[in-house]
Amino acid sequence: MESKYIISLNQFADFSKGTNASKRRIIKQQKVPNKFMVAWYQLPKARIRKSIANHCDLKPILDGIEELKLRKPEKQRQVLDRAVSIEALNRYVGIKLPDILRSVPYKIIKKVESKSIILNGIQIVISPDVIFKLKIDGKIYLGAVKVHISKNNIFDNIQSRYISSLLYKYLKEVVATENEVVLDELCLSIDVFGDKVISVPENLSKSLSDIKGICEEVKSLWNVA
Template identity: 50%
Template sequence: MAEYKISINQLASFSTSSEYKKRAIVKQQKTPPKVLVARYGLAKARIRKAIANYGNIQPILEGIEELKSRTPEKPFDINNKIVSIEAMERFIKMKLPVFLQDNVYEVLKKPKINSFHVSDVEIIVSADLIIKVFIDGQPFLGGVKIHISKGDPFDTHRSKYVTTCLYQYLDLIFESSGEIVLPELCLSVDVFADSITSAPKKLEKVLEDIEMICLEIKKIWPLV
């Protein structure tokens, strides 16, 4: 087990956080709750299904109706229902990138390894989808990471950390297969930012920034 670790969405949040918030993020990653309740699980599952099916919104519509029929009592569950419905309603208005609209693609089985390491820090990717897109008959790989946070939507700057980590992970995982991972196929879908961001074509500067973030995480880790 890695001594230092962080998820890519938390890494993106860390990149622009205050010193206090950075320590809170590292503390949560260092000592995660024993019982972790997945937030917005149904919404994410339906969004994944919609993307996997070429943007077909039927799974989204069914998910909205399913949640509307529920009558949660606990504050957490009530909030989860409200935000999940809004997230799905917002996704319906979003358009998939042109290369997903115009080309055939398939969803691949997720590898057992869901992370990679930078400067001894394990970056947990847990891609929501890994896709193989056929462009002019040639296969290329990419992936999707979904972000649902009404209080902290990602701007383009933070989304690029997510997509660059996604690219780097896929490039390492599929290195031996000889298949090519395209930056433009590595996507951060942020419903509350109304954005679908792809990885930059020039990755070097972002990768340098990610390395500096990981070094900062290592510095804070023993202090929290």
């Protein structure tokens, strides 16, 4: 199931608070993605995923910091990437994730039917960084994490709640089987430079209603951007 309107989750969060000009720029980027654009901060993202997958073990993070310190970047872009990546990993060490991720064993789900959901005619590419399954008192629960690393573009609480709400909806619609329950407090938007972890808001229906309104705006700008 696909839509001609496609936007990635973090870009959707950007769009929700953007100026008219930045919203048009985001739409243009989504319509014609730059296949040669190199992603920033690949090492810290990979190390954070590994840390969470290993029950919040900080060894992958600390090893990543040491690996980055040993790198000898030549280009200015590499110098900047290295510096921000080290800072991101150091910040992540101080972020407090839910205790349940340390106290309850869980499995990582790697194969999923789709990385997207369709909402109000928009295909939103959720692509969680980690999806986990855990068993408590005989019941199977699911959770997921989306990580955001940007020093100059920190998500506010509302943007982060949009992300956790969409993670929840994605798990419910795409991943969860009949006997699996999606756990609100384990649908987590992690903003590393914002030093925060935001789970599903209490008023989920209000958050999803706002998201549907943003979807309408994406569609309205799609053909004119």
